[in-house]
Amino acid sequence: MTTRIVELRQGILKKNDELARGLRSQFETAGVLVLNLVSSPGTGKTEFLQGTLRELISSGSRAAALVGDLETDNDARRLAASGAPVRQINTHGICHLEAEMVSKHLDGWNLADLDYLFIENVGNLVCPSSYDLGEKIRVALLSVTEGEDKPLKYPTIYNSADVAVITKVDIAEAVGFDRATALKNISEIRPGIRIFETSAKSGVGMAEWLAYLAELRPLR
Amino acid sequence: MTTRIVELRQGILKKNDELARGLRSQFETAGVLVLNLVSSPGTGKTEFLQGTLRELISSGSRAAALVGDLETDNDARRLAASGAPVRQINTHGICHLEAEMVSKHLDGWNLADLDYLFIENVGNLVCPSSYDLGEKIRVALLSVTEGEDKPLKYPTIYNSADVAVITKVDIAEAVGFDRATALKNISEIRPGIRIFETSAKSGVGMAEWLAYLAELRPLR
Numbered sequence: 001m002t003t004r005i006v007e008l009r010q011g012i013l014k015k016n017d018e019l020a021r022g023l024r025s026q027f028e029t030a031g032v033l034v035l036n037l038v039s040s041p042g043t044g045k046t047e048f049l050q051g052t053l054r055e056l057i058s059s060g061s062r063a064a065a066l067v068g069d070l071e072t073d074n075d076a077r078r079l080a081a082s083g084a085p086v087r088q089i090n091t092h093g094i095c096h097l098e099a100e101m102v103s104k105h106l107d108g109w110n111l112a113d114l115d116y117l118f119i120e121n122v123g124n125l126v127c128p129s130s131y132d133l134g135e136k137i138r139v140a141l142l143s144v145t146e147g148e149d150k151p152l153k154y155p156t157i158y159n160s161a162d163v164a165v166i167t168k169v170d171i172a173e174a175v176g177f178d179r180a181t182a183l184k185n186i187s188e189i190r191p192g193i194r195i196f197e198t199s200a201k202s203g204v205g206m207a208e209w210l211a212y213l214a215e216l217r218p219l220r
Numbered sequence: 221m222t223t224r225i226v227e228l229r230q231g232i233l234k235k236n237d238e239l240a241r242g243l244r245s246q247f248e249t250a251g252v253l254v255l256n257l258v259s260s261p262g263t264g265k266t267e268f269l270q271g272t273l274r275e276l277i278s279s280g281s282r283a284a285a286l287v288g289d290l291e292t293d294n295d296a297r298r299l300a301a302s303g304a305p306v307r308q309i310n311t312h313g314i315c316h317l318e319a320e321m322v323s324k325h326l327d328g329w330n331l332a333d334l335d336y337l338f339i340e341n342v343g344n345l346v347c348p349s350s351y352d353l354g355e356k357i358r359v360a361l362l363s364v365t366e367g368e369d370k371p372l373k374y375p376t377i378y379n380s381a382d383v384a385v386i387t388k389v390d391i392a393e394a395v396g397f398d399r400a401t402a403l404k405n406i407s408e409i410r411p412g413i414r415i416f417e418t419s420a421k422s423g424v425g426m427a428e429w430l431a432y433l434a435e436l437r438p439l440r
Contacts, residue, residue, distance in 0.1 A: 008228065040260055040261045040262055040343070041260045041345050041366060041367075041370055041373070041374065042260055042262070042363070042365060042366030042367050042370060069373050070346065070373060070374060070375075070376075071372065071373055071374075071375060072369065072372050072373050074369050074372070074373070093346075093376070095315070095344075095346035095347060122346075123260070123345070123373075124315075124344065124345070124346060125261050125343070125344070126290065126313075126315035126342075126344060126347070127315060127346070127347075143262070143365065145262060145363065145365040145388070145391075145395075146261060146262030147261075147262050149292065149294050150261055150262060152291065152292050152294070153261070153289050153290060153291055153292050153294070153343075154261065154290060154291075155290075155291060156290075156313070168365070168395075171365075171391070171394055171395060174391055174394040174395075175365075175388075175391060175394075
């Protein structure tokens, strides 16, 4: 039984990888920078992305977002307030986004008109790590309320990330966040990873994050 | 492909259900009350359980715990500080506990010597909902930092719960927790569910929770 499951799982992942490769080349041709945001539920992906989109749009960048959730379109409605085009993907019980879901939700968007496309994955520290969505940058977020040991307990999600973002630093003191241990644990799982320390609420660290996004954008 | 996956999944769930039924009757015969704690990573299951075990042990109850994580035995070490017998289950990539894992980790424990057995599931708001572990009570935890909309976004985990526990209420104000909305959303998904509002740190709400546990214990 287990062997068959593993084979089927590998088949699904292989199909996903092929679709993701196609998406990646489509994104590169269009010159859009694609980022996949992964974290636990409640880390503040939506609030962080809301702040990011608001800044990008107001400074004249063209940014859009896809947002994955099992149910509800709450997040899409929150993100759309930034003025960016946003689409909700409901996975109805599936704990991650897949390349095919992303592909289907791009219909009618002209990617060449975009500078940035953000994909907010389903909040989950396990499932999304195996599914390539064709993104260039995978961003793993960790909030100061989650516990400094999460990178050690969920190594695959941090291991597959290109950048780490610590969120909610405005309440770091109130929750007794151990910054040094958190940074050490993230770097232990993914040596050399760039780490941003942010609060979408107070604005701390957002300028560094936006400067990083600007650096990454390919010139046309 | 999807059909075969669904069939295999149903096969696995059926096998798990059968094992869970066996466990449930074993627990009932032994007279031990078994609780399965489910939540997102970082909700504070371990801290809540640590406080619960400490109180139970110091008041003369006999309690033990199994704790599931993908990797590390940090949580077992934290819980063992209460003086209760504790065992770690490492799932190595699997995002939930299964009845078989529980069964294997009971070896050598005399269940009839226990009043309470707590099973702290892997931190995940999706995967654990489908896996019965033979528990009598499923407890879904939600921290004040996670966002009041989580019950609506992850209905299955709240829908399958017998009791809800809100954690970290000591920082509710600092994080702008909307208590009324959280209570409304939990009750919308699971009408009539009993909800405890707690802080393992300050001790708020723990007396009510412990009184509930005492009520549930079958008399011998």
